[in-house]
Amino acid sequence: MSKSLSWFNVTALVLGFAFLYIPILLLVIYSFNASRLVTIWGGFSTQWYGALLENEQLLDAAWVTLRVAFLSSLVATVLGTMAALALTRYGRFFGRSLFSGMTYAPLVMPEVITGLSLLLLFVAIGLERGFWTITLAHITFTMCFVAVVVQSRLVTFDRSLEEAALDLGCPPFKTFFIITLPLILPAVVSGFMLAFTLSMDDLVIASFTTGPGATTLPMRIYSQVRMGVTPEINAICTVMIGIVTVVVVFASIMTKRQEAQRKRDEQAAAAH
Amino acid sequence: MATAGEKGIGRLFVIAVPYLWLLVLFLVPFLIVLKISLSQDVIAQPPYAPLLDLSQGWAGFVDFLSQLNFDNYVYVLDWNNEFLDAYGSSLIIAAVSTVLLLLVGYPIAYAMARAPRTLQPTLLMLVILPFWTSFLIRVYAWIGILSQDGLLNQALQALGLIDAPLEILNTDLAVYIGIVYSYLPFMVLPLYAALEKLDGTLLEAAEDLGCPPMRAFWLVTFPLSLPGVAAGCLLCFIPAVGEFVIPDLLGGSDTLMIGKSLWTEFTVNRSWTASSAVAVLLLIVLVVPIVIYQNIQARQLEAGK
Amino acid sequence: MAKTRTQTIGAVRRTFSPWTDATATPLIRFENVVKRFGAFTAVNNVSLDIYEREFFALLGPSGCGKTTLMRMLAGFEDPTEGRITLAGQDLSGVPPYRRPVNMMFQSYALFPHMSVADNIAFGPKQAGMAKADIDARVEEMLTLVKLESFAKRKPHQLSGGQRQRVALARSLATRPKVLLLDEPLGALDKKLREETQFELMDLQMELGMTFLIVTHDQEEAMTVADRIAVMNHGVLVQVDPPAAIYEQPATKYVADFIGDVNIVECVVDGCFGGDLRLSTPITPHPLQIAQGDAGGVKTGDKVWLAIRPEKLRISLEAPDAAAGNCFAGEIFDIGYLGDLSVYHVELPCGTRIKVSQPNLSRMVERPISWEDKVYVTFTPHAGVVLSR
Secondary structure, three states: OOOOOOHHHHHHHHHHHHHHHHHHHHHHHHOOEOOOOOOOOOOEOOHHHHHHHHOHHHHHHHHHHHHHHHHHHHHHHHHHHHHHHHHHHOOOOOOHHHHHHHHHHHHHOOHHHHHHHHHHHHHHOOOOOOHHHHHHHHHHHHHHHHHHHHHHHHOOOOHHHHHHHHHOOOOHHHHHHHHHHHHHHHHHHHHHHHHHHHHHHOOHHHHHHOOOOOOOHHHHHHHHHHHOOOHHHHHHHHHHHHHHHHHHHHHHHHHHHHHHHHHHHHHHHHOO | OOOHHHHOHHHHHHHHHHHHHHHHHHHHHHHHHHHHHOOOOOOOOOOOOOOOOHHHHHHHHHHHHHHOOOHHHHHHOOHHHOHHHHHHHHHHHHHHHHHHHHHHHHHHHHHHHHOOOOOHHHHHHHHHHHHHOOHHHHHHHHHHHHOOOOHHHHHHHHOOOOOOOOOOOOOHHHHHHHHHHHHHHHHHHHHHHHHHHOOHHHHHHHHHOOOOHHHHHHHHHHHHOHHHHHHHHHHHHHHHHOOOHHHHHOOOOOOOOHHHHHHHHHHOOOOHHHHHHHHHHHHHHHHHHHHHHHHHHHHHHHOOO | OHHHHHHHHHHHHHHOOHHHOOOOOOOEEEEEEEEEEOOEEEEEEEEEEEOOOOEEEEEOOOOOOHHHHHHHHHOOOOOOEEEEEEOOEEOOOOOHHHOOEEEEOOOOOOOOOOOHHHHHHHHHHHOOOOHHHHHHHHHHHHHHOOOHHHOOOOHHHOOHHHHHHHHHHHHHOOOOOEEEEEOOOOOOOHHHHHHHHHHHHHHHHHHOOEEEEEEOOHHHHHHHOOEEEEEEOOEEEEEEOHHHHHHOOOOHHHHHHOOOOEEEEEEEEEEEOOEEEEEEOOEEEEEEEEOOOOOOOOOOOEEEEEEOHHHOEEEOOOOOHHHOEEEEEEEEEEEEOOOEEEEEEEOOOOOEEEEEEEOOOOOOOOOOOOOOEEEEEEOOOOEEEEOO
């Protein structure tokens, strides 16, 4: 299906991407607005970025968010990969359908329910709320996203590679680390990145499970937005968008290059 | 693979760790929510009657049962308390948004799937990229566009299309725009996945057998993309029903959505028992679509595609 | 040098038949092995002995249980019942990574993130060999499969035939007692496949190893194997050398699965020592068949006569009575294959018989053509009588 694009398809793509990108673009443009009013252009300025650096509360929140995101996505990647292995590799076991249900449900579960239920758990067991409860909550809901990403790689994984390693005398545990893991690593890494972004992004679950002293960046932004829209928020948003764009674009260019190299090699091999 | 070596401790460990984690941090919390929704409010910390006290043995269990009451459900299901309206309006807003998402997302996914192969990865990345940026930021961006003196009204007035600014922000319309905008990647991706798999020769066969392109679309392409349509719709509908941030930031004070009601009940009215009842009822409303979604997800992932 | 080697191999091949020697101990024994997956029985009560230095083929259609049987030997599946021994050692409970058996996978299963040399070194490394020994072994294996200059390449930089040889080298690098080959040549094109079959045979002789090959390609099995086990629905139907499988099939199924065959339903009219007289509705004349021994059939039994197309003679002139058995019919279809032609002859009753004839000369004065009246003749030794 790779004909040239018809006018209908071009229109759909142009309108679709305009809809997706214009709001973000405007947000970025207005972060450089000299005027205090967000919607009226008062000339180019970077003053709001300077103001960011002096806003201790915001920087604190950013630091908390990064720590939570890093720690939770790390644990979620390990747990999610294990869940994916359990679901694809080990056939039937007791309570498997309950397990797969619990793995897929958080993907669509309304955040208010997840947040409330986790809060009530933390209260019931008397866990002091703050950094650690947010981290636990984030591990729980992001590990399911990791599981789905890794699982979709594992189902297309050629099992005979693992069998070949076993056959050549390599025990199962070692086989996982020297054969399976290196080959599913791209999926594990994108699972980690997904978990990291979801954790960075989360407002509702963090609001429920937080305690005094642990305010995340989305919570800080949210409370400022409720008080009124300011260019300063545009500035912090632009910084976050910039970081994400650079990382994602860089990652996809790297994979694209690798694929192109691989394709060239394969063509060269076929020509033998 | 059922070899002797694999049935050992490694297998048990890999299954048990995530399993126990999800049991303790996903399933047990729901049971607690269920229990608290059946408890009475007390002025204490925590503000509800105690959970099951196992130290009392059988008597404690009988006591536990006798303490269950449905007052919170009576409260939530009372027409005067707006929760029923909120459930209804959430379902309607989510359903309408899902239809809008399908109408917007299908042409995009279709155009992507028919684009030149070399262009497709780039297009795919362009759809996914906004998803990586913060949800909150994307909703926030619309405040500046939709507000009374916002960019949209400025543009429309400058073009002379309207005289007085339109009131869009703080209405249901803004909520629809916000949901369609934020959830669009969730709709486009499953649709693209289904359309991209479609064998181009099927359409050629249909045309070869005398079917004009438009009819070929309805007779071949669309039916074969239905799994993608189902996945995309559920992936958008279910979280949209419980959405909190979008109605809170873009909707008006009269925009009723159950996620917002739950949040208000919890943070403003501080009734943990009533918010638990709201959550349980929300889950009951969503249980059918969630189960359907899980089945689709499990089938897709476990069948190996 | 090459000549003497070939002569030695020839000498071994001429006399190699341990399965006829009652005193020989088999290397691999399957004893009443059963494998069930849920309600499905993949392998049903298989007992089989395979001897050292044998090139053994498991042949059957897909889903017949041949791959499962091999995977049980490799250790990827556990038998539901029965046991498997290797050189006298019971393999039950021995995981695949502790079995002195290596497998060459159908997909080759080359580790894509490792170079050719690292792939070959994988087994020796797991066995804990010294670095210098591993290097020497890799070198030796690369020479064996003639890929010396490809050591640094990654699998995706190789052609299909080269990958196949790397896979072979990798599975041989640990010097296993038995090499298992799962459809090893399935991915190669016809010409390369035929070449590689002979290479495999020579390699097996040279290394003096036991090879067990799983294939659905009967020509491949006939070419490479000392003995073939034909499987169907999880059961061993016949285990014999290729010539016996072809010329003395044990059942209709084997006769039909291996090569082309005409199967004619008959009734035994009489037994005269090893000779049988059969009557069949497709021809008015009784058929004379030399069976060697009567094969347990007696007068009145319903049997099937299996005759290969190349064992039939076709002619335009009526043969004399001494020519043996004869059908008269008409040419219905002709397939010209170059080296030979295949004729479908329709008998008056409507039954069609397949006959193949070599095209011995370039010019024929009067070639057999469509709708010609022809006579199909065959000797008493041409067909074999089957009772099941």
